[in-house]
Amino acid sequence: MHKKSRFYKIQNWAGLILLLGAGYYFYSELLPNWQPKLEEFWNTSGQNASRPLMLISFALAWLGYYFAPLPWQKILEALKIPRIDRGELRRNWYITQMGSYMPGKLWMVLGRLTFLRVNGTSTFKGVTALVLENIYMLVALGILALVALPFLGSDLPGAVTVALWVSAGLAFLMLFAPGLQKLFARKLARKFDVDLEELPHISHMDQFKFIGAHILSWFLRSLALYVWFRGFGVPASTPPYAMVAVCLLAAPASWLIALVMVFIPGGIGVRESIRGLFLAPFVVGGMAVATTIALAQRATVILVEILFASQAVVYQFLCKHYPVQMNHLNQLSHLSWSAMKGWLCRHALSKPPHPINVTFSVTSKCQSRCKTCFIWKESCHEKSGPDLGLATIERLFRSIGWTYFFNVSGGEPFLRNDLTEIVRLACRHLRPAVVHIPTNALMPERIEETSRKILEVIREEAPGTVLTIKPSFDGIGNQHDEIRGIPGNFEKLLNTLERLKALREQYEYLHVGVGTVVSRFNQNSLKDIIAYADTLKVNTYINEIAEEREEFFNLGSGITPDEDSYRKIMLTFKENVRRSMRDMKLLSRITTAMRLIYYDLATDILRENKQVIPCYAGILNVHINSDGEIWPCAVLAYKGQMGRIGGDTGFLDVWNSKKAAQVRKNIKAGECACPLANQAYSNIIMDSRSLLKTIWIAIRG
Numbered sequence: 001m002h003k004k005s006r007f008y009k010i011q012n013w014a015g016l017i018l019l020l021g022a023g024y025y026f027y028s029e030l031l032p033n034w035q036p037k038l039e040e041f042w043n044t045s046g047q048n049a050s051r052p053l054m055l056i057s058f059a060l061a062w063l064g065y066y067f068a069p070l071p072w073q074k075i076l077e078a079l080k081i082p083r084i085d086r087g088e089l090r091r092n093w094y095i096t097q098m099g100s101y102m103p104g105k106l107w108m109v110l111g112r113l114t115f116l117r118v119n120g121t122s123t124f125k126g127v128t129a130l131v132l133e134n135i136y137m138l139v140a141l142g143i144l145a146l147v148a149l150p151f152l153g154s155d156l157p158g159a160v161t162v163a164l165w166v167s168a169g170l171a172f173l174m175l176f177a178p179g180l181q182k183l184f185a186r187k188l189a190r191k192f193d194v195d196l197e198e199l200p201h202i203s204h205m206d207q208f209k210f211i212g213a214h215i216l217s218w219f220l221r222s223l224a225l226y227v228w229f230r231g232f233g234v235p236a237s238t239p240p241y242a243m244v245a246v247c248l249l250a251a252p253a254s255w256l257i258a259l260v261m262v263f264i265p266g267g268i269g270v271r272e273s274i275r276g277l278f279l280a281p282f283v284v285g286g287m288a289v290a291t292t293i294a295l296a297q298r299a300t301v302i303l304v305e306i307l308f309a310s311q312a313v314v315y316q317f318l319c320k321h322y323p324v325q326m327n328h329l330n331q332l333s334h335l336s337w338s339a340m341k342g343w344l345c346r347h348a349l350s351k352p353p354h355p356i357n358v359t360f361s362v363t364s365k366c367q368s369r370c371k372t373c374f375i376w377k378e379s380c381h382e383k384s385g386p387d388l389g390l391a392t393i394e395r396l397f398r399s400i401g402w403t404y405f406f407n408v409s410g411g412e413p414f415l416r417n418d419l420t421e422i423v424r425l426a427c428r429h430l431r432p433a434v435v436h437i438p439t440n441a442l443m444p445e446r447i448e449e450t451s452r453k454i455l456e457v458i459r460e461e462a463p464g465t466v467l468t469i470k471p472s473f474d475g476i477g478n479q480h481d482e483i484r485g486i487p488g489n490f491e492k493l494l495n496t497l498e499r500l501k502a503l504r505e506q507y508e509y510l511h512v513g514v515g516t517v518v519s520r521f522n523q524n525s526l527k528d529i530i531a532y533a534d535t536l537k538v539n540t541y542i543n544e545i546a547e548e549r550e551e552f553f554n555l556g557s558g559i560t561p562d563e564d565s566y567r568k569i570m571l572t573f574k575e576n577v578r579r580s581m582r583d584m585k586l587l588s589r590i591t592t593a594m595r596l597i598y599y600d601l602a603t604d605i606l607r608e609n610k611q612v613i614p615c616y617a618g619i620l621n622v623h624i625n626s627d628g629e630i631w632p633c634a635v636l637a638y639k640g641q642m643g644r645i646g647g648d649t650g651f652l653d654v655w656n657s658k659k660a661a662q663v664r665k666n667i668k669a670g671e672c673a674c675p676l677a678n679q680a681y682s683n684i685i686m687d688s689r690s691l692l693k694t695i696w697i698a699i700r701g
Helices: 002-048 051-067 070-078 086-098 105-118 123-151 158-176 178-192 204-231 241-259 270-282 286-321 323-346 390-400 419-430 444-461 478-484 489-504 523-534 563-581 586-608 651-655 658-668 677-686 688-700
Strands: 357-361 405-409 434-439 466-471 510-518 540-545 621-624 629-631
Touching: 002 286, 051 204, 051 286, 070 086, 070 123, 070 204, 086 105, 086 286, 105 123, 123 204, 123 241, 204 241, 204 270, 204 286, 241 270, 270 286, 286 323, 323 658, 323 677, 357 419, 357 677, 390 419, 390 651, 405 419, 419 434, 419 444, 434 444, 444 466, 444 489, 466 489, 466 540, 478 489, 489 510, 510 523, 523 540, 523 563, 540 563, 540 586, 563 586, 586 677, 586 688, 621 677, 629 651, 651 658, 677 688
Parallel strands: 357 405, 357 621, 405 434, 434 466, 466 510, 510 540
Antiparallel strands: 621 629
């Protein structure tokens, strides 16, 4: 460690000395010799200088660097590297990009490899990604050169033109040289002693994305160089497109030459000399003036890079000192992005986004013997495999990458001894705004102890994330015990609630609630149940209709109330909810207003037996069964299975599969309809009429 630290210090000081030396050499040696030519240029062309053009050049450079990390992101996705938050990836790219200045490109490479290693990527895949990024950058620059070369005119020396044609052709040919790519891969495989099968196949579509993203970024940066020279008063060339073509070549060509200068910080001096050589024929004063203007443009580019890197550093500072507020801002940002992509996906214009609601059945085991659910029956689990282990769960969560609402389901979640570690992995990789855990309340001591541990994990891994624990409450006294199938369950429910409410006094982000499943067994007792719930002093009291689901193995059980009975029940609940809204803050009122909208939707769905608003199951919502099966929702369950994770099959393989696309197509066609509460909330967000109605109810209170 000591030697490594000393090595880093030597590199840093070497980079700083080289930068200072380059600056000193320019100002003490080159600038005095170039002074007469610079004055001549300014006297003849200075009156044509344009600040608006310089600002446009700055904006173009900013856009070019905004898109610069995109190829890196796409390459990591194609290599099936565990999904990394897009914002984190971009911030690392910009910060490490500044490492190319001090001490040099080696630092930039090490920074990106370290970042990937921290995020669970092997060194082999990390190095492969870096190699591929540079290969496809060469191809992109070769294409740009081949497009620009025919329009150069006759201003460049013949030898330079020939060299450009040859190098551009070779770079372009790399795209069609699979043997060359395999050679790189074999060398890397031998170096890191890994099997080549670890690398996934990269499709032509993926390669098109890599190259297209590089071309977009470099085209904008080249255009920024052209506008900068025009902003300095350099007149348009004859023919007018020749100078544009030269800039299309000069920017990437200077980068290619500086690429091998890994010990020269940022290639400063080398890159500007190349640009000066290319653009000298268009400038009064030749090479000296063109190089000086290029250096000035380089200063603006460095400023752009500093702005992006500073934004990343400031963001990290804010996350460290204001973790709760930044967590909430991140959640809103991700939520908006997923909602937009969700709409595009439903209209076949985009791949599915991060699901905003992930339900994970952590186990199929349960001690209850409920009349509304038969998941406890051993005979019902012929379709299911063993519960997923922590290693598989971590890979799963890494692949999903982000969600807003993480709903733990079962069976009984608290039966898993490693529930705390599952939540830790969820906080680390999914970064949810809400973690929700229902329970049958049969283990009061264990629930209290595990909840305390989970709250400490949330405080450490995801400050500001809300933990909601919702014991089931299906009746009062013996009625609850009868529906749940366990004598004494109601007393344990009250014991669990008292323990959780005491815990709530110590942890700000613990919300304690109760929930009632409205079935034919308790539909006539709802007024008494609601009144009793008011005496429990919990944060929330919610209910949802008992459904016949594949997940619960209760199809044909007849547990769901009829539409007329449910409508009367919902009127009772709605009145109770409206009364509770009056003293709530706006954000809580919005959540509660969504519940009111849900009651109406559920009633309409039962009456019409069809989707009354578009359903986004399998797009914004996903249900993961305890054995790794991926479902669009708990109602379709096995019947709507998209695939199963395990072995070489990851979540994204299933999520983006043809089978998943067919399931989404069937849902869009309205082949199913259900009043599933979790799904309804996502649907309300995506339905403009329902969302506006929700906001209006919340504002009115």
